[in-house]
Amino acid sequence: MPSALLDEEVHARHGRPLLSVPGLLARRWADLSRPQRILVGLVAAVVLLRIGLFPGVAGTPVYGDEAYYVDGARALSNLVRDLVSFTAPDTAELSQNVAGNGWFMPGMSVLLTPLFVIVPQAPIELVRAYLGVASTVLLLLAVLGVRRHLGRVAAGAVLVVPGLIPMYAVFGFAAYGDLIAGLLVVMLLTQAVALLRRTRLTDGGEHPGPAPPWRGGIHLGLLAIAAVYFRSSVSILVVGVLGMTLLAGLLLARAQWRRLVATMLAAGAAFVVLLAPWSAYASHELGGRVLTTTSVPTVLANTFGDRDDVCYGECDPGSSIWFSPLRYSREVARATGISEMQAAAEMSVYARADVTAESYARDVLGNFARYLRNPAGFARIFESPTAPYPIAEVVGALTYLMTFPAFLVGLVMLLHVERRGAGAQVRSLLVKIAIGALLVQPFVHIAGSRYWMTLAPLLGLSAALLHDAARSRGRPVEGEVAGLVWLTRLQVVLVVSVVAVAAVVVGLAV
């Protein structure tokens, strides 16, 4: 008996317990079951991978949109300083760095603010270390929720995909919001699963003293709005997941439907109350209506329109496809008094005048290719010039090996229909709607090598759900309410929609 042996060691001297850390850890390890040991081992691997990669990315200067998020954090930290010292805030600095162009919501800036409150001149190495710790902690929190509500296999799957994908680990040191938004999406999904489980249990009156509905609703709403603050493109997902939760819940709840509606109203209220400050502030600073982001018109123009017509002809040379049109729209706003957003909207209409169904479909397929083909595209970008050892090649190779099978798993998940029990059906529906909503992005936005970071945890979850389905060979899930025919029909509707959209796009494009 290993634990008995350890006991003797721990109590060896003078009959007093030796509270040595390795001893206690060894004892704790001995008490764990095999699945628990695997999970602990995976957590250790996740942490060690990040520690090993950190020297390779620590000195990488801020890249692209990271500049906005880090500047936003600096300005917000100054706001904190001004508030606690009863000084008037620097509104011009906040406007320039937090409202900015209204392209990005400041979730990442808020996350980084505590660092700049304590270390206003934080060097990039410290910024990257902070981000690495924050993203790792959030991954582990998400995994804890997954373990509680979806089981150990799902938790292990998320620790492997995306936890052990090297590019995903590298991206944890980046100030882009895509990765964090994806983890918040997982937390939103697990909360939705938990809510629906409670809904079913309370239905029969078997579950004593359920939590008041507003509490679960506010929890859902907070996770939803947090995800949107990190990456406003998940707005579609949030609407889809909350909508599907309500729909599936109504099918499950029967007599308890009022309770469920109250919960979802609370979720919606929490979402709107926390979205409002950003919308109001950005609208005020930019002189026009901003809900989440101002970037949509220029995004559509660059993605589907004629880039040589975005500024009624070519935009200024010497800067990017984002900053040149922005400058032009600001010039129009200055000359005429309309908002730069309205100017951008009119520019976008002009640039897209020649878009046809066929050209749109071809561009969508091109976006999907960009979304999927180079998952390690950021490996070289985030390799630090001062890296003691190169990481880009190894990160690239391992990332390709892990992500392409994971993408395939996501595709199978989109096509799989679950009938084995109401819980399994709900999990399948929620993961499907989440993956489907994220894949709307190539239909509206130029895709790139970092968008799969938001999707990645859902691929791990999909692997676990499919593994569970394959192992059961169609037997009903034990302890679960029998599958509902309407929950099957909803899945079929989603599968058919996916296949139909894919067929139409491919048909038009070729």
Added chain:
Amino acid sequence: MLIVLSPTFGRAEPTGSYRPDLPPDALTNGCWPLPGGVRLDFGYQVRFDELRATPGGGQRRMLVLHYDELSGAAAVASVERGFAAAGVTDVQVVADDFVGTAPDAVVRGQMVLDLPPSRPEGRPECRAPFSTKKFTPDMDDRS
């Protein structure tokens, strides 16, 4: 505690690089105004301002701008009135309304002004291409 003490740690310094100040307009920045000091009385965006060789071995100044909230004919008439009042004769102004824009669209068309050559200008503030709209071939095409 750390938050209360934070003002004593110094201030963070945002770069503002994602929202640079909008540089002054090409015709009013004091570098290369229109001949005769003519000012345009309608909204416009200068697109580029460059010297072009003429077949006779001379040079002409080619200024291209987009005009806002009026027709090309009205814009040309306004510019010609301005030049006439300033006694500038050696100019040609042509405008083309954009095709396919909404009737209430703000930006309406493109105007080309064929002007006498501008003099060299060495002041540092006149070297900012996003303000002067004098682009050099080494600047990447944005598309």
